[in-house]
Amino acid sequence: MPTITYIEFNGTSHSIEVENGLSVMEGAVNNNVPGIDADCGGSCACATCHVFVDDAWLARCGTPDTQEKSMLGFAATAQENSRLACQITVTDALDGLVVRMPEAQH
């Protein structure tokens, strides 16, 4: 199973094995990784699973669609490398992916 590393805003790191086909958001929520709220449950409708993807991995995570871009547009601390974790599907190609949490999910 691919390993995803989630780094909380305070620096705490969680390396988790996540099943292929789940989203990066589900990998966090199912394993009680704090810092991802996912209020809408993965519908790309709330921007509370906002993460920063390490540059080395950004291209491999694909491109956000229009809906994701518009939700990210309303996230308080969005940057160039922001993604919604519910829109990234875990595959073998993402083994080793590192995502960092923002200060808060707004």
Next chain:
Amino acid sequence: MNAPVNYDPAHEAWTMPLDRVDPANPARFMAGAELPYLARLRRDAPVHYTAENSMFGPYWSVCRYNDIMQVELNTEVFSSSWAHGGISVRDRPKELRIPMFIAMDPPVHDDQRKVVQPIVAPFNLQKFEALIRERTTMVLDSLPRGETFDWVEKVSIPLTTMMLASLFDFPFEDRHLLSHWSDCSTMPVEANGFIKSEEHREQVFGELLAYFTKLWNERVNEPPRPDLVSMLAHGEATKNMTPREYLGNLILLIVGGNDTTRNSMSGGVLFMHQNPAEFAKLKANPKLVDSAVSEIIRYQTPLAHMRRTATQDYELGGQQIKAGDKVVMWYLSANRDGAVIEDPDAFIVDRKRPRQHISFGFGIHRCVGNRLAELQLKILWEQLLARFPSIEVMGEPKRVFSSFVRGYASLPVRIPA
């Protein structure tokens, strides 16, 4: 009191012909009797058309959580635009409609929303936290013991009004005007309250605009600062608004920052009283306060619905919605949808996924101030738990005559001596 949903099969809600069901009837909300009708529709006609006998004209009701999510995300088909009638089931007369960003579609909506959004960014919330705590402490410490008083008047209104004054940096001594204007914006004429006619409402809006125009004129020539008036006056997407558009956005921010939190502050007290075991659970473990706050917001659903207008024909839940039709998303119903929320009619302070409720809406119109609302409620409950053994509800709450704002005009309570 707040009777559980009436599942008595003989109750009118379950026996009346489906096409007669009119879930937006505000009299039922005032009587606290609205839930069974939505439960009936969820079961028998989850996408339902009220063709006749409604005071709001014909409208669709979308009652299930997942169908509502579909409507929320499809802003092309389901427009929020004020030009179509906006975001509540009631259409204001055409010539009196008011533009505001909640009642706009992309891209203008997005640009205007982004101007005010930083007011609730993490940095600003941290700044507000100490202020909210100080005010909450002050209000709670001033409450009488051993005598009945109105929680809405003594707690919910003062706390939310003070918050609003800070967000606008509004002259503090005049802050009662903010809650007055908020009430005037949402109060139906038929409620027999302060607002006697649409002309009267326009007159009050004129007073609101005049007051806020003065503040705009002061701040537009000063350096930008973090209050909503200054942000609107300096924002690229808002600095050239028409006066009517400024008025609209002010109404939006006043109502959005006021009525909703106010009613959740009152609702929470009522629900804890009705569910003593849940209150005991929270008292024994104050760490549950975050989760309890989300549950209060779900259970109250302070805005019972949001409305869209179809811009083209669309099939939803097997029903044919036509271009131009009014589509009401019943948040109040989705929050009681057992297909998504376990045991939805129960008030449970430690739910597994307390944040999945739909009270803030989803998609691009999701409530801007949701985190601030949660923060205010969290501090209120932390301070309540630290002070009072209980808050006893002494009689029936008086509910408001509206199927949009679901709230309380008064709630008699007593804090044991």
